[in-house]
Amino acid sequence: MTLTELRYIVTLAQEQHFGRAAERCHVSQPTLSVGVKKLEDELGVLIFERSKSAVRVTPVGEGIVAQAQKVLEQAQGIRELAQAGKNQLAAPLKLGAIYTVGPYLFPHLIPQLHRVAPDMPLYIEENFTHVLRDKLRTGELDAIIIALPFQEADVLTRSLYDEPFYVLMPSGHPWSAKDTIDASMLNDKSLLLLGEGHCFRDQVLEACPTTRRGEAASHTTVESSSLETIRHMVASGLGVSVLPLSAVNSHHYAEGVIDIRPMTPPVPYRTVAIAWRASFPRPKAIEVVMDSIRLCSVSRSPSPAVTEPA
DSSP, X not given: OOHHHHHHHXXXXXXXXXXXXXXHHTSOHHHHHXXXXXXXXXXXXXXXXXXXXXXXXXXXXXHHHHXXXXXXXXXXXXXXXXXXXXXXXXXXXXXXXXXXXXXXXXXXXXXXXXXXXXXXXXXXXXXXXXXXXXXXXXXXXXXXXXXXXXXXXXXXXXXXXEEXXXXXXXXXXXXXXXXXXXXXXXXXXXXXXXXXXXXXXXXXHHHSTTOOHHHHHHHOSOEEXXXXXXXXXXXTTSOEEEEEHHHHTOOOXXXXXXXXXXXXXXXXXXXXXXXXETTOSOHHHHHHHHHHHHHXXXXXXXXXXXXXXX
């Protein structure tokens, strides 16, 4: 039994004429007749009563034709689903980002993405790297935006842009008179940091030679859960901190409340990247996200480099 044979009997039942049915099916009349007879032989019943003047559906044939019509409709539904699946930009994309990237990237990314892929809304989650990694592995997220280094079996990563670090201080701070801030100057000051679990915290500690994990407690008065909370504490005069470039101007403070200075070369920086499962069936969706991010003015873009799955 084939879909072609089912289409023959449905068409013949509608036309009640072999010649017209064959024409509608774009086959010769003998081909259609053979197909109908083959199906009747397979089922062991007569679907049609034939005479020189007419073709009529038998009582048992009526039920078979009705069921054949449903099967053809379901088959068409499968084709339509497959066709829709060919448009990789026609369904939501589940995108995760670490806490120190999402709030500063998404306001730029979403309008750009909406222009090029209006039928691909984003389901967004912000979380720690290790949580995003787990959700990417289980399929709860389609892609994640993280900071390198990042390695995971059967996962592809591509760098998106580099972000230099800047020093944030209260307006009028003694360092405000300097053009750049050397990383070594942060060692004996009140350095406000993100709490444990944030990769940006680790990158800041790495950038400050003697303010490392074992020594951070003696130099850090406050830890916070977000860069914005840190910014507020800096504005209040509690201490200084370090921000990535994308977060530097993302605030609502009036001029004269906080000062920002670049760091002395070689300037510490982080590389923001996107990661997705190598088996993900919508690679065009990932490409559109990457292209849209590179069009955003959050930072400078490096030359693209793909890391193959481990």
